[in-house]
Amino acid sequence: MPDLTDLGLSKYEAEAYHALVDAGPTTARELSEVSDVPMGRIYDVLGSIESRQLARSQDASRPKKYVAVDPDAALDRLLAARERELDAEADQYAAVADELRGELTEPPEPDEGYWTAEVGADDAVERLVEQIDDADESIYNVSHTVPTSIDVDAASNRIGDHLVDALERGVTIRFLVSPTLLEDVADDPKLSRLEAYENFEARVGDSVHGDVTIVDGVEVRLDLPNPIAPDEAFAVIDLTDPSFATRVREAFDRGWVAADPIDG
Template sequence: MDDDSNQQEAIELLQQLGLKEYEAKCFVALSRRQRGTAKDISETSDVPRTRVYDAIRVLETKGLVETQHSNPQQFRAVTIDEAINTLRSEYVERTESLRSALGGLEPADSAQTTDATHEVWALSGDQGITSRTQQLIEGATDELILVIGHESIFTDQLADQLRAAQERGVNVVVGAVTDDLRTTIRESLPDIEVFVSGLEWIERSPLPSDQTEISRLLLADREAILVSSFTEATGARREHEQGVFGRGFDNGLVAIVRRLMATGLQLEDDPENDD
């Protein structure tokens, strides 16, 4: 990625974190130099000089920029680590405020609701599916069986979550579709049982025209299931990940996956499959 691309990505990410365009451009411009005047910032960021002062004032209020009251005034950005910590704190504060606001809403449907154990819900996109995966892992009290169909799914964050689950007494079993992936997982999680899945359809479909690839299959406490996949045709795999989620011991989807998982584990235990 070249310098222009890095700069543009930084500006876009700062906007996603709540800064306005000129504020993001001014901060990025200051991050590229030790200090600078409003004229320097304007020349580097292409922000009109008259708007630089307004942007700097906001950045200063957020704790992202410091001002030296000389003539002319000099400005400098805080360190990258300090900026990230500041933005993270603000993000957490906003999400907690959102939690409080949403939790305080009166229900629009006054009818009593009960858990529907036979419903299946669709999920889309890596962020939502990863979040649901984390929720299931952190909520498990007895057993977690996870089959990983693609190496991109096994992140440091996922490894930490599985390790934490095991440490609180949950029986964690992880399956991999290949020996190489099993080795990678075992190196990261040496105290967790890892096996090569006997379910060949997870890695590849028996249908020639089917390009779907199972990316993860998670069974939590034998009563909640999450299955996700993407197609080989999509370039950005994780962004186009699709998933289904079901809960309830007698949910048909959960029952089917539970039996498939048991089959995969039995195949792994077969002496003929030993290394």
Template sequence: MTDLGELGLSSYEEKVYRTLLVTGAATATNVSDASGVPKGRIYDVLNSLEARQLIRTQATDPTRYVAEQPDTVVDRLLAERTVELQQELARYREVANSVRSNLLPTVPADGSVWLGALGSEEMQTALQEHMRTATDSVHATVGPPYESAPWETLKQEVDAFFDGAPLDISVALLVSEQVVETVPETLFEVAEEHAAEVRINVLPEIPVSFDVIDQTVTTIDIPHPQMAADRIGVVAVNDSDIVAEFERQFQELWVEAVPLLE
């Protein structure tokens, strides 16, 4: 494909345009003869080029056609392609959103159970999408099974958590002492790079891991019955009374905890 073809001209359109650059003003018959474009197609091609403002006509009898300046033509072709690509990008985004909705479980009015092992690909995706819903704040407790999991596994969910978190939200993390001993110190530096405000408090022990987003939805980890370093999934709950209770529990634990940096 030629460069003009890449910018959106058909082979006939390119032949006609290049011919007019050489001949100057010419009739349709002359352009057909000089370009090799069949007479049965020449008017369609000329009309298409004129409609795209790549050539213009002269009010003569018979009508003569004149090529627009190359710089002008290239700019107009580029503008056309830009619009086409923007439309294609919008279509791909719609497809991507549809794929996301099909891959992730739909949370009904009161809640849902998302099955997935700690660090699994499906739970990383679910966690990212969950975090993207935040507009103001995320309050999270980090205890089991995170404190028993190897860092290589835990890192998958930590990355998903902060990759999904919007940059302008406030994040409060309540972590157990065992988690602090498990994760590298750089984790908490990374946390501060991914949110407008990050506060981390520590408690000796945290019985259950959960989060509360914008005080409107909470997810609670379901411990694995046989493996302390894993879970079988999470429960997502939208019921306002339940969410309010978990937020209250978080605030009570937060008051008892001490800041990480003290």
């Protein structure tokens, strides 16, 4: 259950404020007696919540009395202070990330090809988004069907946004799709967003029977269906191997030449 400590108060500060709200104007000694704040700490705690504008003191009274600020105002002040702290932390982390970007260099290309694997629809989508964001020159995609295990609306919205970002960067994107997939996405307004860019093209071909993506001519993504339920996504294999990617690209080009442009 949330309490005032979630908004930045210490345990004693939260206890003192609660006790002030319940007790009304009271002295430090009286507040210590009705709360869990020991007498040896009560003045420091009261000074702290007063500096946070959560309490006010009546200096004219002897002994001095304290009164709580209205809870709505107190919560607004705590929330605003917490937001300022978080904004400052976010700025600090952003500055650290910017500094590290200048220190960390791109890893060298491997002498030999290597591969990685992701299992499950969610991980497959996450990896595809990373690949789109990493693309510098080109993304060539062959798509046969949309797996039933993927939340199509959520995934296509997210992927579409990242594809638009890539097109804005000048990345060439070509989609080669099957007639079956074209029927599923023909009326999708997200496709129209992509068609507005000159560096985007899409064609439909009868020979499309799998799902492959080639990124920057060196990385090949192979989407593997579930062998028990072929309509479901099972795993993704990523191969980084320029010579293999070249052979896949040549096959893509043959299919692209034989395919028909999709009318926008």
